[in-house]
Amino acid sequence: MLRFGAKAPVARAAASHKMRLFVRFVILFACSLYTQTVMCRDAHAELPKKPNIIFIMVDDLGWKDVGYHGSDIKTPSLDKLAQTGAKLEQHYAMPMCTPTRAALMTGRYPMRYGLQIGVIPGAGTYSLAMDEYLLPQMLKDAGYKTYMSGKWHLGHAKKEFYPNNRGFDSFYGATVGEIDHFKHASHGVDDWYRNDNPLKEEGFDNSLFGAEAVRLIEAHDTNDPMFLYLAFTAPHTPFQAPQEYLDRYPSIIDANRKAYAAMISVVDDEVGKVVAALEKKGMRDNTLIVFSSDNGGVRSSMFAGDSKVEGGLPASNAPYREGKGTTYEGGTRVAAFANWPGHIKAGVVNQPLHMVDWYPTFAKLAGATPTKNKPLDGMDVWSTVSKGAPSPRKEMLYNVDPMGGALRMGDWKLVWKASLPPKVELFDLKSDPSEAKNLATGNQEKVALLQHRLTELAAQMAPPLLLMEAVRLTYFVPPVSADPSVVLSGGD
DSSP: OHHHHHHHHHHHHHHHHHHHHHHHHHHHHHHHHHHHHHHHHHHHHHSOOOOEEEEEEESSOOTTOSGGGTOSSOOHHHHHHHHTSEEETTEEOOSSHHHHHHHHHHSSOGGGTTOOSSOOOTTOOOOSOTTSOOHHHHHHHTTOEEEEEEEOOSOOSSGGGSGGGTTOSEEEEESSSOOOTTTOEETTEEOOEETTEEOOOOSOHHHHHHHHHHHHHHHOOTTSOEEEEEEOOTTSSSOOOOHHHHTTOTTOOSHHHHHHHHHHHHHHHHHHHHHHHHHHHTOGGGEEEEEEESSOOOOSGGGSOSSOOOSOOOOOOTTSSOOTTSSSHHHHBOOEEEEOTTTSOSEEEOSOEEGGGHHHHHHHHHTOOOTTSOOOSOOOOHHHHHHOOOOSOSEEEEEEETTEEEEEETTEEEEEEOSSSOEEEEEETTTOTTOOOOOSTTOHHHHHHHHHHHHHHHTTOOOOHHHHHHHHHHHSSOTTSOOHHHHTSOOO
16 A cells, blocks of 8 residues: 555646646647637628629710819819729720720720720611620629610620620610710610610710619618729710819800819719618628729721811810720720729829729629639739739730720830821830830831731721621612611711
8 A cells, every 4th residue: 555655646747747738738729729710700801791792884974074184174073083993094995985885894905806896887687796794793693783874885685695685683774876865866766775675764864873772772672792884974964064174164154164074073973872872771792893984085087976066176185195996095995993992002003904804893892703714804903903013014005996996015006097198106115105206117027026916906806897897788688778878987
């Protein structure tokens, strides 16, 4: 017993040591588990839930014709969003309406599916290719509710071309490119719809588009993320506006400039109402708002649309060259910004971005996997937009068609008009963003490099559908159909 008792303290000590080791292990394990849990939680906290996305498109807005670019046109709502967000000072669209809207919807250059020339005219029977996997389709597959209010202009000849059949849960607005803003008609034919159904309604179209956007926000179930495409027809011709908005500009004498300014003010007011609706609904903090024009302001009557315009064209793209319908900076570098409280750094982003880039960028934010789409030309530019990081874009196609094209590599830009007489222009956008000095003569190697690349891209080009339509109307349909010269006009 004594011998046993002598060993007992040793045994108790060993047991106590093992217990301490076990307790220490449990404590360390618990601490490790807690740390991992916190780290994991914090990591997920950095990734917001799927944001609501609102893309606001305006029609034929001049670069300078917003307050934050120094205009006399009053745009306080747009200015506030731009000043508290990222002003995208090298944001590019296509030279005209239909191609830009197609680029946004596909993330692909319009030359890949035949929409590189002009717009879909009123007599046009074609549409954005039906085998393209569009942005609203992708977002809908990712769990979004998808809404559209405004101008479509990507096909109207058949119901299957309408927005409801291209990924939007609801559609309200016009299908063609140019309508009377009060009568909601194109060439005397009504063009006003709710979903696929024709609608008779009074009021100024842009005010109605904004009101519909507010209604959609108010009715939206916040358990689902929202994608809203708000596509205004202002300030596209005809230059019309409610009298109360015309009265805001007593100092502007020119009638076109007065109406143009008033139309922009309508848009500004409606955007303010949209932001207020988001705040009231508690959605603002998780909503990304992107604003852009579809091309530069109109500086040539060739591209003013079907409406007869008396007097001068009121848009200003200063300091950039020319305007809508051209591949110069005034036609393609557009007023744009992005705003998302807490996620986008306020300031100027002076990096090249293109309309096709929003498709993959929205896909990333939405947690979507765009596996159904064809190869994209767009790039994920979220770091550039949100933090001002260098753009991943080293090359950008302005456009290419059978008559010429324009391409940018770095700060070098080639404008190549292959139609007779041919013309080659080379600009250094870093030192000459206004494209005042043609440097082609002294930089033949650079010209050859850009021409070679543009030719490579041209080889990937689909036949332009507008030209195919003109051939059809000329040779294969009765003479009662639209005049091919109308189809080929600059149009709307």
